Amino acid sequence: MAGVNIRNIKKSYGAIEVLHGISVDIEDGEFIVIVGASGCGKSTLLRMVAGLEAITEGEIEIGGRVVNEVEPKDRDIAMVFQNYALYPHMSVYQNMAYGLKLMNLPKDEIQARVDKAADMLQIGEYLKRRPRELSGGQRQRVAMGRAIVREPSVFLFDEPLSNLDAKLRVTMRLEIRALQRRLDVTSLYVTHDQVEAMTLADRLIVLNDGYAEQIDTPLNIYENPASEFVAGFIGSPPMNFFTGDLSTDGKSIEIDSGAKIAVKDYPVGDNVGKPIRIGVRAEKLEPCSRNEAEIILKIAAVETLGSETLAHGFTDDGMAITDMENSIVVKMPGDARPTVGEELPVRVMAGGLHLFDVGTGKRVGG
Amino acid sequence: MLKRVHFNTSWLPFALVAPQIFITVVFFLWPAGQAIFQSFLLEDAFGLSTEFVWFDNFKELWADDAYTDSFSRTAFFSLMVAFLSLSIALVLAGMADRIVKFATTYRTLLIWPYAVAPVLAGALFVFMFDPTLGLVAYALDIFGYDWNHKLNGGEAMALVIMAATWKQISYNFLFFLAAMQSIPKSLLEAAAIDGAGPARRFWTIIFPLITPTTFFLLVVNIVYAFFDTFGIISAVTDGGPAGATNILVYKVYSDGFIGLDLGGSAAQSVVLMAIVIVITIIQFRYIEKKVDY
Numbered sequence A: 001m002a003g004v005n006i007r008n009i010k011k012s013y014g015a016i017e018v019l020h021g022i023s024v025d026i027e028d029g030e031f032i033v034i035v036g037a038s039g040c041g042k043s044t045l046l047r048m049v050a051g052l053e054a055i056t057e058g059e060i061e062i063g064g065r066v067v068n069e070v071e072p073k074d075r076d077i078a079m080v081f082q083n084y085a086l087y088p089h090m091s092v093y094q095n096m097a098y099g100l101k102l103m104n105l106p107k108d109e110i111q112a113r114v115d116k117a118a119d120m121l122q123i124g125e126y127l128k129r130r131p132r133e134l135s136g137g138q139r140q141r142v143a144m145g146r147a148i149v150r151e152p153s154v155f156l157f158d159e160p161l162s163n164l165d166a167k168l169r170v171t172m173r174l175e176i177r178a179l180q181r182r183l184d185v186t187s188l189y190v191t192h193d194q195v196e197a198m199t200l201a202d203r204l205i206v207l208n209d210g211y212a213e214q215i216d217t218p219l220n221i222y223e224n225p226a227s228e229f230v231a232g233f234i235g236s237p238p239m240n241f242f243t244g245d246l247s248t249d250g251k252s253i254e255i256d257s258g259a260k261i262a263v264k265d266y267p268v269g270d271n272v273g274k275p276i277r278i279g280v281r282a283e284k285l286e287p288c289s290r291n292e293a294e295i296i297l298k299i300a301a302v303e304t305l306g307s308e309t310l311a312h313g314f315t316d317d318g319m320a321i322t323d324m325e326n327s328i329v330v331k332m333p334g335d336a337r338p339t340v341g342e343e344l345p346v347r348v349m350a351g352g353l354h355l356f357d358v359g360t361g362k363r364v365g366g
Numbered sequence B: 001m002l003k004r005v006h007f008n009t010s011w012l013p014f015a016l017v018a019p020q021i022f023i024t025v026v027f028f029l030w031p032a033g034q035a036i037f038q039s040f041l042l043e044d045a046f047g048l049s050t051e052f053v054w055f056d057n058f059k060e061l062w063a064d065d066a067y068t069d070s071f072s073r074t075a076f077f078s079l080m081v082a083f084l085s086l087s088i089a090l091v092l093a094g095m096a097d098r099i100v101k102f103a104t105t106y107r108t109l110l111i112w113p114y115a116v117a118p119v120l121a122g123a124l125f126v127f128m129f130d131p132t133l134g135l136v137a138y139a140l141d142i143f144g145y146d147w148n149h150k151l152n153g154g155e156a157m158a159l160v161i162m163a164a165t166w167k168q169i170s171y172n173f174l175f176f177l178a179a180m181q182s183i184p185k186s187l188l189e190a191a192a193i194d195g196a197g198p199a200r201r202f203w204t205i206i207f208p209l210i211t212p213t214t215f216f217l218l219v220v221n222i223v224y225a226f227f228d229t230f231g232i233i234s235a236v237t238d239g240g241p242a243g244a245t246n247i248l249v250y251k252v253y254s255d256g257f258i259g260l261d262l263g264g265s266a267a268q269s270v271v272l273m274a275i276v277i278v279i280t281i282i283q284f285r286y287i288e289k290k291v292d293y
């Protein structure tokens, strides 16, 4: 059992810095998810904790001990790789026992640990098989088993579910979470999938281009995203953004199409009279009558998902079909039937407004 | 469904493979047939009369101590060459797989010997080890070792083994390196986390995973040592001294073209042919199938 303290960690490959100073204190037993787009440095950060990548600058502590110069095997960690990295020439049993043999554990202890893990993961009947005789989900379990038998203080996962199909991914996600709760082992989990991140994490680290944009619980991040990047990255469908001008009295924002959005009691600070970015989640835009409307959307596409209906629209009809990534999305009940071409008057629900600085993308007013 | 290409003219495919068939027939099938035919004949030294003697040439071979000696000598030579060139190449590939800086330079340098013709490789070693002029022989002399492969059979054997090995290392190195680089890095990282140091990672992960390549190379190297080393023997020792390096391929030549025992020489080449066929079958049956991870 151990906490992990990451202090101002930087990583450079040659002259290129890919991590620009990440700090986080992870408590014992906490499940931390590192989430971000591909290439933002998630794996690099995880591999530095594992000891597979040299630390350019900063300090990593595991269980109160600085491990910068400690070999991976002596860091008391176990890692699950994206491609599982099972030893193809060894049976499932041998895969799990390999590390234990190297720890010089007695044979019956090894047997006991492997059996216990196999039991927990329900892979007992495959112990004699080779990895290539297993399905993706089974391999994934073996990889977990190999990590568990080491009884480490910290689990490291690098996108362990991304090679599975969507359905299996959901079950494995739940299993990983349940397993981690049961073993109560500090975990760092890397993923680019924000749903996985939201559902697994005690706390999330949202990485963007080597910077930790926000470190907080999933709900806090969802409700108070620290930057436009985080707001757009976390949540599905992604948050809607507009650019507008905050009125001099700070009470409303006029967006490009001429529509006015009420600011209500949102603390706008010293941004009065300046351009500003507005973010509103799809479920915070509610259809309303024409005279209550803040924005009138022209519907360009409708996605009927059964449990909900997503209407994509634009504030003016000049928008091209190919511009769908900039569409404004309104989440409606599953039985709503908006039609393409029709006008949809909407307003921002209470507490639905997020404001961001146009230049820095940082959240305005906490 | 695979799409097939249809030729409207029936002669075109034949015309396209004709050169290859011509070469195979003229340079392989015909001489092979000649050798088999010849191996049943007894010819006098002047080529004036021939007699059909059935398997007498073969019987004579097995009764001839010189031939059976050459057989065991060849076995020793081949195993030594295969073992040494495989082990050295394995070590070099293991190191090349790990280094990052100057990796390409290092690899290029290691590949060069393969481009050297066997006779030139032989000549190189003759120069280096020449008892009177050679640099290495001179160095050995300083350490009090009197090297003379022209008189000492053991030293002659050592020298041809060195030359043959040196030439084969590059080939093995390339295959070993390619095999090692196809092992996913994460396997070795997982092993490192599991507590395996570099040497243990090599022996418990890398080495077992490249087994198919090792088997393949073992066969290739034995075939090479058996059949492809004529140039080296010819350039370095001419089979001497006193037949100490007279391996089977060289003996075919020396008995046939120097000793002028054409029937006996043909019988020897038929035996060699049989060996190649057996090795090829073994390779197809047991080794190619195992390449599966």
Ligand SMILES: Nc1ncnc2c1ncn2[C@@H]1O[C@H](COP(=O)(O)OP(=O)(O)O)[C@@H](O)[C@H]1O
Binding pocket: A013, A018, A036, A037, A038, A039, A040, A041, A042, A043, A044, A045
């Ligand atoms: N060995 C390396 N040499 C040079 N650049 C690297 C190396 N490994 C990763 N990078 C770069 O570092 C950045 C972060 O990589 P990575 O941590 O793998 O991203 P992620 O896991 O978030 O997709 C990428 O831009 C990648 O190109």
Ligand SMILES: [Mg+2]
Binding pocket: A042, A043, A044
């Ligand atoms: Mg990655």
